[in-house]
Amino acid sequence: MGKEAIKKKISPEGREKLIASQETDEDQLLILSLRPSKLSDFLGQKNIVDNLKISLEAARKRKEPLEHALLSGPPGLGKTSLAHIIAHEMGTKITSTSGPAIQRAGDLVGVLTNLEEGDILFIDEIHRLSSTVEEYIYPAMENFEVDVVMDKGAYARTYKFKLKRFTLIGATTRAGLLTAPLRSRFGIFHHLDFYETGDLVDIITRSANILNIRIDKTAAQEIARRSRGSPRVANRLLRRVRDWVQVKSDGNITLGTTEEALKSHNIDKMGLDNIDRKVLSIIRESFGGGPAGIEAIAASLNEEKDTVADIVEPFLLKIGFLKRTPRGRELTKLAYEHMGFKIPEKAQKELF
Numbered sequence: 001m002g003k004e005a006i007k008k009k010i011s012p013e014g015r016e017k018l019i020a021s022q023e024t025d026e027d028q029l030l031i032l033s034l035r036p037s038k039l040s041d042f043l044g045q046k047n048i049v050d051n052l053k054i055s056l057e058a059a060r061k062r063k064e065p066l067e068h069a070l071l072s073g074p075p076g077l078g079k080t081s082l083a084h085i086i087a088h089e090m091g092t093k094i095t096s097t098s099g100p101a102i103q104r105a106g107d108l109v110g111v112l113t114n115l116e117e118g119d120i121l122f123i124d125e126i127h128r129l130s131s132t133v134e135e136y137i138y139p140a141m142e143n144f145e146v147d148v149v150m151d152k153g154a155y156a157r158t159y160k161f162k163l164k165r166f167t168l169i170g171a172t173t174r175a176g177l178l179t180a181p182l183r184s185r186f187g188i189f190h191h192l193d194f195y196e197t198g199d200l201v202d203i204i205t206r207s208a209n210i211l212n213i214r215i216d217k218t219a220a221q222e223i224a225r226r227s228r229g230s231p232r233v234a235n236r237l238l239r240r241v242r243d244w245v246q247v248k249s250d251g252n253i254t255l256g257t258t259e260e261a262l263k264s265h266n267i268d269k270m271g272l273d274n275i276d277r278k279v280l281s282i283i284r285e286s287f288g289g290g291p292a293g294i295e296a297i298a299a300s301l302n303e304e305k306d307t308v309a310d311i312v313e314p315f316l317l318k319i320g321f322l323k324r325t326p327r328g329r330e331l332t333k334l335a336y337e338h339m340g341f342k343i344p345e346k347a348q349k350e351l352f
Contacts, residue, residue: 034207034235035081037088043206044199044231045078048190052082055188056089065118066090067187068141068168070126072175074314076232077192079171083122086169094120099128105136109148109161112140117164126170127177134182141168141185173310194229194318197221203231204238208253213242215253222258226271228315233271240265270319270338275301277339279312280321283331284341290330297329 036042039049039056059066066086071079080096087094095111102108102123115121123129129137140146144163170186172178195203201217201224208215215238223241227234238253244261245253267273272280282300283292294313298305313329316322321335336343 034210036085039085039089042078042081042085043202044195045192048082048192051190052086056086059090065092065165066120066167068185069170069188069190070175070178070183070186071169071171071190071192073173073192074194074230075173075310076230077195078231079192080122080124082190082192083120083169083171086167087120090118090120090167092116092118092120092167094122096122096124098124099126102129102133105133105148108133108136108140109146112146112163112166113161115164115166118166119164120167120169122169122171124171125173126182127172127174129182131179134179137168138181138185194315195227195231196229197224200224200227200229200231200234204234207235207238211239211242213238213253214251216255218255219253219258222255223262226262226267226269228271229318237262237267271315272338275303276312276316279308279316280331280335280339280341283322283329284336284339287328289336289341289344291325291328292330293328 039053042049055066069086071082073079083096084094093116095115097111102111111121136146140163144165146161146163148159148161168186175183175191201220204220204223204227205215205217207213208220219241223234223237227237241253241258241261244264245251245257248260249257265273268277278301279297282297283290286292286300287296294309295305298308301308313322316335317324319334320332321338322329323332331341333343335341
């Protein structure tokens with residue numbers, strides 16, 4: 001079962017969003033070679049890695065499956081990679097699916113009954129599970145059993161299926177949408193945050209070595225600064241710069257060629273591309289700098305609400321270009337300065 005969330009995001013100009021955090025088909029082809037297989041190879045998120053090492057070592061010593069784990073955070077930060085690493089470290093098989101892919105309870109029961117002792121079931125976008133499917137997950141997580149109703153009406157019978165002990169790893173970009181009963185059944189919680197530039201430099205350098213790309217340290221730092229704190233975006237920008245230097249230059253990635261390549265893709269010094277700047281422009285021009293609701297912004301962009309909420313907004317909030325208020329999103333002083341906007345009189349007292 002594949003991820004429903006793996007889609008190409010198209011900007012209003014009709015161009016694929018280069019810095020979108022969703023996996024593209026190209027990402028999937030290269031992900032096996034770039035994805036680390038051991039915790040010692042996983043760069044960044046040090047506290048999470050250290051705590052996972054302890055949890056894994058303790059589970060191995062007890063000869064038990066790892067407790068059910070919930071990984072949350074923006075797209076492209078390594079939730080799926082960590083799930084595969086956990087399976088590798090525990091020496092077990094991983095079965096991957098997604099919340100939207102499990103339409104019926106029967107789909108879930110089929111997956112659960114095929115799991116072996118200690119196997120890992122990875123559900124991406126777990127907050128999108130239907131309420132009916134969730135009801136079947138509760139006894140599976142707690143007691144490793146599932147009740148299946150056969151036939152209907154007066155002939156209905158309930159059959160209890162015993163499951164082998166397994167580990168459920170859920171990944172979500174919106175932990176707040178998880179129901180309380182489901183959240184309470186996880187024993188391990190980890191929230192992945194945006195990466196620091198230094199960690200992204202290490203990731204880019206590692207990826208360049210795997211892909212046999214020659215890259216200067218200053219070029220790696222420049223790509224890292226424009227990667228929106230996301231390893232997935234960093235690897236995607238690295239490949240685009242590689243394409244540019246192979247066609248336009250001698251194949252070596254330097255600071256100069258990196259700046260030229262990223263300029264050709266309209267990615268500025270802060271890592272913003274056309275759709276990010278369009279969001280900021282619409283809030284300024286159509287809503288006077290805010291406040292503006294996320295639905296109104298998405299409608300003005302002719303984009304899906306989830307695209308703005310999951311991809312664009314988190315980074316703009318992180319770098320301080322947007323702020324959330326009870327009435328909606330508003331531009332900050334940093335956004336006005338970066339975009340060269342004139343600050344409206346009504347906002348001058350609040351911003352200065």
